Amino acid sequence: MPIDQALARFESQKNAYLEDLKTLVRIPSVSFTGFDAAQVRKSAEATAQLLKDRGFENVQLLEIEGAHPYVYGEVLKAPGKPTLLLYAHHDVQPPGDVSAWKSNPFEPELRDGRLYGRGAADDKAGIVVHTSAVDAWLKGVGSLPLNVKVIIEGEEEVGSDHLTPFLQRHKALMQADAIVLTDTSNFDVGLPSITTALRGLVTVEVEVRGLKQAVHSGMWGGPIPDPVMGLCRMLATLTNPDGSIAIPGVLDQVKPLTEDEKKSIQSLPGDDAYFRQQVGLLQGVEMLGGGRHPWEQNWRQPSIAINAFQASSRKDARNIVSESAWARVGIRVVPDMDAADVQRRLVEHLRKVTPWGLEVHIKEDAPSGWWYTDSSHPAFQAAFRALQKGYGREAVTIGCGGSIPFVEPFAKELGGVPALLIGVEDPYTYAHSENESLHVGDWEKAIRAAIHLYEELAQTLGKR
Structure with a gap:
């Protein structure tokens, strides 16, 4: 079966895909003012080369005045099939206190099953999830089951200030039947998650x-x-x-939570003690929220x-x-x-x-709004099936207490198509902090899930 061929290609090439990620991590693409903008451009160029190497066509840097470069690529060889728009970003946060890192933040190091380095998880891992899944289909099967476009942003970490005018300028190029935005977190290691709510x-x-x-x-x-x-x-x-x-x-x-939303949060693994342990709350320090579940307080208050x-x-x-x-x-x-x-x-x-x-x-500063989506759309059901196949475990829906500025403009400017927020981070990634890391095992599962997702969405969206 084609899916088996794609998965076999992934298994044979996963070490090469990890090297792809290491190559990107070595480029200090910090997008903040005061850091070398030439490194962000170098990162965009390296990302463009990776897209070409992994089979994308029409690869180009898309630029708008005042912004770091975006990278675009496509594989549009499935006439009559749905089109999927993939998103990730290649810019990263500053390293912070370099003395607090156990290894050079821009020299990726594998330790105890995790890859350490700035951007190893947020969000260069997302880029390589996309390129690896596409390569697995193209080289393992010879074609994709649907059409794919990819946009890799260069200013997400500094607020995506130019994203709305960028999308307005390139709206026709970005058109798709669904979006997969790979820049979020799983609820826990090994537990695949789809994010359906973000705070502004x-x-x-x-x-x-x-x-x-x-x-x-x-x-x-x-x-x-x-x-x-x-x-x-x-x-x-x-x-x-x-x-x-x-x-x-x-x-x-x-907006108050519905009863179903409350039940969904209550069903998640963990309790107050688990939350305290994850965040590192000191003994004796009170948790706030008036008795609400900590994840309700974090996601929806x-x-x-x-x-x-x-x-x-x-x-x-x-x-x-x-x-x-x-x-x-x-x-x-x-x-x-x-x-x-x-x-x-x-x-x-x-x-x-x-x-x-x-x-x-x-x-x-310019305010950014909240985002919320209904997961009843068939695209979400396809994603749940793909994640279960990739991780070997049923996926959950979660919120996110943080803000991801690009999501709301994407959803608005592209006509409200379903946006699937599926990431590779976990509570121990420490994105934006020192010693950021990626759980390599979960990253591999995420790629397998992406390979399944293309087939699931081709079948699901093709029926509509």
């Missing part, structure tokens, strides 16, 4: 100032307000004693965090009244919250509670 994100930077320069806290302290204390007072008003958001009106539009705070520094601590204080505040939003409205309320609240006449400056 609102972030602002707030700075308060009271002095032209820092002054001696003994010589001048007392008559003058402390900007650091002022900012602390402001930030303290953002939450209630139970940790919930206290900004007026922000919680009014939260808004949250607020002070991402960073600065006033002088720990290294330079001395007896002063600082001239200013700065913080970055982030709110995760959920269905049916309006991200722009939440941002407006946050800014208005911070201005209103600024004490003592301190000068306040607020910088607003």
Whole structure:
């Protein structure tokens, strides 16, 4: 059978596919401002070469002003069959504290069944899932059971700011019957998962100032307000004693879970103790949420965090009244919250509670909205079947407490076609942190599942 031939090709080539991934990981394609943009372009070029080597045609770099390069390829040789659009991204986060890595972040190292390196999981593994599955069909069978397009983004880690205009410009090229976005996580190692809900994100930077320069806290302290204390007072008003958001009106539009959604969350393996262990919560520290299941609280309730705070520094601590204080505040939003409205309320609240006449400056980042999809579409049922075949275990639907900026623009601009979020990360990947890693066994299962998915979608979408 063709599927057996494709799977046999994968088994014979999986070590070569892993080398493909290592080659990409070695390129430090950090898309953040201040890092070498030439390395991101080098990554795009290497990705384009990989697409060509694995059988994609019409491979090209697609560029839009101000953005790192996208990479496009296609295999459109199945007339009358559905078309699948594959997505991943080739840019990565900065390495962070290099001294905290057990190996060079840009020299992939295999240890205890995991491949360590920046981008090894997020999301260069996703790229190679796509290229490997396509190669397995093309070289093992001679053809694909459906048509495939692939788009590899170069600015996902910095917010996908240019994605909407990019999709609008290339809308015709991106048209497909379904999308597979490989940049999410499994609920646990060995447990395949489809993500059906994402939180959106609102972030602002707030700075308060009271002095032209820092002054001696003994010589001048007392008559003058402390900007650091002022900012602390402001930030303290953002939450209630139970940790919930206290900004007026922000919680009014939260969509309640259905009974089926609650049952689905309750059926997942693990409990509060398991959640505490995974996140590394210290003994005695309370969990918030008013008795809700931790995954309901994480996936379907808004949250607020002070991402960073600065006033002088720990290294330079001395007896002063600082001239200013700065913080970055982030709110995760959920269905049916309006991200722009939440941002407006946050800014208005911070201005209103600024004490003592301190000068306040607020910088607003572009908000990104939440995303939610109904998994009843036949494409999801095809994905469940493919994942079970690839992993040998029934898949689950999960939410994600994080935000993936590209999903909502994709779903909107491409006409609402089903979007399947199927990833290769797991709770121990530590994406964005030091010692990011990929579970190689799960990555191989993900490729097998992708090989099955092409056949399942060809049959399912072809019947519609």
